[in-house]
Amino acid sequence: MDILKKALPVHTVDGENAALKRIMPTHNLSYVDPFLMMDHFSLDQRAGFPDHPHRGFEIITYMLEGAFKHADSAGNEGIIQAGGLQRITAGRGIVHSEFPAFEGINSGIQLWINLERRLKGMEPSYQDVKREEIPERESDGIRVRTLVGEGSPVRIVQSMVYYDIAISQGKKGLFPIPGGFQPLIYILEGTGSFGGNRFPGTAGEVLIPERAAENGGLSVVAEEDLRFVLIAGQPIGERPVFRGSFVD
Known part of the structure; x- marks a missing residue:
């Protein structure tokens, strides 16, 4: 990806x-x-x-x-x-x-x-x-909190996953994303390289990956201690109509 x-x-x-x-x-x-x-x-x-x-x-x-x-x-x-x-x-x-x-x-x-x-x-x-x-798991310098997804009690209508991820400097992780889901990354702390093209990202930036393929995943390398949120959802395909705090 x-x-x-x-x-x-x-x-x-x-x-x-x-x-x-x-x-x-x-x-x-x-x-x-x-x-x-x-x-x-x-x-x-x-x-x-x-x-x-x-x-x-x-x-x-x-x-x-x-x-x-x-x-x-x-x-x-x-x-x-x-x-x-x-x-x-x-x-x-x-x-x-x-x-x-x-x-x-x-x-x-x-x-x-x-x-x-x-x-x-x-x-x-x-x-x-x-x-x-x-749910929270930690192993080999990587900590993942599953806000929405497997093991989370959150009940939501739209098919999606939502993770809070922290990676120690120098560590690398691969994070599976369901096929067809559209991801988005928001970096909270640190810097790293993201995706197969080693795209650079730093705190305060938003990264938009390509839509996930079947059995796909996001690879991340932490250049320094890194924390980011990763969300991915099944696109609806209906153009939203924004009316302030109402969406039709």
Whole structure:
């Protein structure tokens, strides 16, 4: 599997004074089917996301540091701690809010995953998953957390995998991706070379590999200690229509 291109996130402000790195959609990267939006946020308690609606997709919020508290108009509320995540199926529509739960920095990644048009009217639902519930394996300088995929309790409509991967300097890994899935890589820390074409990548960059072949996989070599998230999903093939926080 080769890397086709790279893109840089765009610094922007959303919600209430919430400065973040928007990975997509931007002028650099519109969307990567089935993934619609991806943000890397890092907020203190002066910022957040007051009540706002969503419709037509699913959301995974994965906390890297600190915690986020959420609440919705149906009376659901909770706190996502570092290392844990929340899955929301917005379906026919929800209204919710998200704010940092701790003093200091509260950082994480929010990913929007498209739903097929025939499923956009489904009933909304939530799932909170604690850090200790997420499968993690470590061997020979490589640590993989499976946020979505084999062994993970996360229930999501669209076929996909989602990994948080750390590789020690000088180590090499090969990470299987189901055939036909479209991958995306976002580098959190360090530098490395990715794919069969040894494409260079460094912290803050987004890499877009080619679609996975049957029995394919992504090879990665860490030039220095490296951490990245790898997502891959089965493309839907329906062009999304963005209407702010609604996607038709």
